[in-house]
Amino acid sequence: MKWAEVSVVVAREAQDIVAQIFDQLGAQGVSIEDPQEVNACIDEGLWDFADIPRVPDGKNVKVLAWLPHDEQLDYRLERLGVRLKKMQEVDGLENGPCTVGWRTVQDEDWADEWKRYFHVDKVGEHLVIQPSWEEYTAQPDDIVLRLDPGAAFGTGTHPTTAMCLRALERLIRPAMRVFDVGTGSGVLAIAAAKLGAGEVVAADYDSTAVHVAAENLQENDVEAKTMVSDLLQAFDDKADLVIANIIADIVIRLFTELDAHLAPGGTLLASGIIDEREADVREAAEANGFTVVEAMHDKGWTAMLVKRSSEA
Numbered sequence: 001m002k003w004a005e006v007s008v009v010v011a012r013e014a015q016d017i018v019a020q021i022f023d024q025l026g027a028q029g030v031s032i033e034d035p036q037e038v039n040a041c042i043d044e045g046l047w048d049f050a051d052i053p054r055v056p057d058g059k060n061v062k063v064l065a066w067l068p069h070d071e072q073l074d075y076r077l078e079r080l081g082v083r084l085k086k087m088q089e090v091d092g093l094e095n096g097p098c099t100v101g102w103r104t105v106q107d108e109d110w111a112d113e114w115k116r117y118f119h120v121d122k123v124g125e126h127l128v129i130q131p132s133w134e135e136y137t138a139q140p141d142d143i144v145l146r147l148d149p150g151a152a153f154g155t156g157t158h159p160t161t162a163m164c165l166r167a168l169e170r171l172i173r174p175a176m177r178v179f180d181v182g183t184g185s186g187v188l189a190i191a192a193a194k195l196g197a198g199e200v201v202a203a204d205y206d207s208t209a210v211h212v213a214a215e216n217l218q219e220n221d222v223e224a225k226t227m228v229s230d231l232l233q234a235f236d237d238k239a240d241l242v243i244a245n246i247i248a249d250i251v252i253r254l255f256t257e258l259d260a261h262l263a264p265g266g267t268l269l270a271s272g273i274i275d276e277r278e279a280d281v282r283e284a285a286e287a288n289g290f291t292v293v294e295a296m297h298d299k300g301w302t303a304m305l306v307k308r309s310s311e312a
Contacts, residue, residue: 002069003028005105006080007062011096012300013274014087015061016247021083022065023206025076033062060096069104077102092280093249124166127191132219145190146219148212159298160271164188164245167269167296167303171241172197179203179239179261181231181254182246186213186224192243193222201239203229231257238263244270245303248277255288265311271303278302 006027008018012034019030067076077100084098120136122128130136132148168191172178175198180189182204189202202217202224204210214226227234231254232242240263244254251270258268268290273281275297281304282292291312294305 003066003105004069004073004077004102005064005066006077006100006102007064008080008084009060009062009097009099011059011094012061013094013247013277014096015063016272017087017093018063018084019065020206021080021087022063022067023208025065025067025079025083026072027065027067029066031064033064035061059094066105090249094274094276123162124169126169127165127195129187143191143194145187145194147185147187147190147216148219159301160245160273160303161187163296163298163301163303164243164269164271165191167305168192168195168243171267171269171305173240174198176240177201177238177263179232179235179242180224181229181242181244182250183213183226184209184245186216186226188243188245189213189224189226190217190220190222192241193217193224194220197241200224201227201235203227203234205230232261233257235261237261238266240266242266242268244268244272246270246272248273248281251281252284255284255290258288258290262308264308266307268306269303270306271301273302273304275300275302278304 010018015032019032022030067073080100088095088098120128120130120134126141126143128142128144130144130146132146136144138144168188172192172195174196177199178192178197180192180200180202183189183202184204186202189200193200202213204213205228207228210226210228217224229235238261242258242262244251251273262268278295285292285306289309290306291309292304293307293312296303
């Protein structure tokens, strides 16, 4: 079968929005080529190929998606252009060039190609990400998360996710209730459950991501409720810890819903925030009665621990 490999070059901050657009257009796979990630993998020896050169590290990334090369392709490409134009009209969002390109490929050209670059990785003191197709002999103190991202997002190796995983090692307590907003592949929900949380609820606006997360939770033999939700709207009651590894603008939206879903003394772990938007998120937190009690930084990204100002 023929596929159209479509690429959009955008600012790093807009990558998740473009990935979501592709998903809604029926993409059968999405990949992000980030110069920061390429250089980090080369520097840390995570790739098996010695001849991959370092690449210029700018603000832009390339989002790749694979759409069916059928009679609907022209319509999908037209809709992509419309959605990108609307995205460029959003105030405060850095979009980058939004350059679109595409080429025809066959099934075997892309279906498993990305798996060559996703290997076992120890991201915290105990947490280890293991791709489901690789073998790994766990050490006595390892907590292994077996993962197949499928059509969802989240291999656990991106700085935004890795910072969350390291934070979860410090934050999770027995009997804690955890809400994972925008769960993607479910990696953070799996980590919370394996670290000993008493109850985990994982949600995403995308039903495909929810399905992938449920499969990964089952693969890891942990229990968590999965559901479709726009941020916290479908959640009941309150959590001791709310995780939101999304983007700055969505984190800012989340503050208006947080009072109804964060238990007294609870913490929001927010990530997916590009460094340039850290001040905006802090301002929104304070405007809604919250305080950033800790900020973590890694390769141009920020993660935050947030509490109600009266409890900080």
